[in-house]
Amino acid sequence: CATLLFVHFVDNLLGISWVDSGWVPILNPGNVLDYFSERSNPFYDRTCNNEVVKMQRLTLEHLNQMVGVEYILLHAQEPILYIIRKQQRQSSTQVIPLADYYIIAGVVYQAPDLGTVISSRVLSAVHGIQSAFDEAMSYCRYHPSKGYWWHFKDQEERVCKYDLKLIVE
Known part of the structure; x- marks a missing residue:
């Protein structure tokens, strides 16, 4: 239990934001996940399935057949708001939401959880x-x-x- 609390404390990024101003004018639903996966983004987990898909040059549809952490575009309200979800995929039909992130005018924030x-x-x-x-x-x-x-x-x-x-x- 103490380990879980420690991990939650380390993963708590509610007080920070991230932006790459070079991407802001060209953000759209087709490239927002590429923007989110930038190396300097502290919210992005490099060990996720999205990285595997990107390295193997597969389409995002292949994420449904993989098990592990992945990022999806949950909602888009162009041109200003995008919501990205980090989730743990258990099977092709079962996922567990881990965190939500919102991008407003190119600035990425972690959405607070209910607690x-x-x-x-x-x-x-x-x-x-x-x-x-x-x-x-x-x-x-x-x-x-x-x-x-x-x-x-x-x-x-x-x-x-x-x-x-x-x-x-």
Whole structure:
């Protein structure tokens, strides 16, 4: 289990992006996988089946008969958005999605998984609740003879203004 967590931590590339500006003007569904397989792309696994197909000069249809990691173009919304999926092929009909990547205007990002999104949202909510709790605690007062009470700074100002108003009148 610790090994799986370590591998997940090493493979977490959510905070980075990659772009090769030479490709950006010519990106299309026919060449986007070639763009994604550039040597400098940190998201691309060189041991995948796509590399075997490329070295043997086969078509991408041969990926269906292979077993292992592969990349496919999942969705294209030309000319700006392409979604590429990294998947583990078990058989010609069974695949396990491993990661999704999106390319917007030529910049490649790793899409966050559901666990990361939920974790981020929960952390944001907890931070807000903690801030509210800290502020509420700053107004709470305690004295052994009086017990607990709330002391608001603006309440003190209102009392002073009210007292001044009574004195002036």
